[in-house]
Amino acid sequence: MNAEIKEISESDYNKLKHPILFEGKLADRIFGVISNGTNEYKFSWQSTVIKPKIIGIDDFRCSIGIDLVFVIFEFLTGKILLQLSLDYFFYDSKIYNGFLYVITELEIIKINTKDLLVVETFALPDYFESIEFNEEIILVKCVGDEIVNIK
Numbered sequence: 001m002n003a004e005i006k007e008i009s010e011s012d013y014n015k016l017k018h019p020i021l022f023e024g025k026l027a028d029r030i031f032g033v034i035s036n037g038t039n040e041y042k043f044s045w046q047s048t049v050i051k052p053k054i055i056g057i058d059d060f061r062c063s064i065g066i067d068l069v070f071v072i073f074e075f076l077t078g079k080i081l082l083q084l085s086l087d088y089f090f091y092d093s094k095i096y097n098g099f100l101y102v103i104t105e106l107e108i109i110k111i112n113t114k115d116l117l118v119v120e121t122f123a124l125p126d127y128f129e130s131i132e133f134n135e136e137i138i139l140v141k142c143v144g145d146e147i148v149n150i151k
Helices: 008-017
Strands: 004-008 030-033 040-045 053-056 061-066 068-073 080-085 091-096 100-103 107-112 118-123 130-134 138-142 144-151
Touching: 008 030, 008 138, 061 091, 068 091, 091 130, 100 130
Parallel strands: none
Antiparallel strands: 004 030, 030 040, 053 061, 061 068, 068 080, 091 100, 100 107, 107 118, 130 138, 138 144
C-alpha cells in the first residue's frame, strides 16, 4: 500500500472536510493529511521534531503512530479498527510472521494482524534501541546493552 503524509497549516486543516483519524485539540501543533491517492484523512499531533510513521498491513489496512497514539484503520472507509493510547512514546512498528509489533520507548506491543487483537505486551528494562527478527526469536536491544528476547 502506498500512502504518504503531507503536513499542512492549522488553518488549512480546519478548512478541510476530510474525516479525522485522530487529534488532540488542546495540545496539537502539527497538522497533516494522509493519502493513498484516492482517499484522504486528516490528523494532528503534538511533536514538532518527530514525524508520524505509517505502515501498510495489507492492501486495505494501514497503521499510523506518533507521540502517544497508534491507530490501525481501513483506508477505503476510514474506519478505525484499533486505536491505542500508548503509555510511552511511539518509536516504530514492524510486521513479522503475521504479527505487528508496536515499538515504544519502554514497551513493545504484539498485535495479531488477522484479528487486530493485542496478543502480548513486553516491558523493556531501558529505552528501546533496536530490534532484530530471527527465525525463532526476536532480539531487542535497549540502552545500556540490555537485551530482551521475545519468542
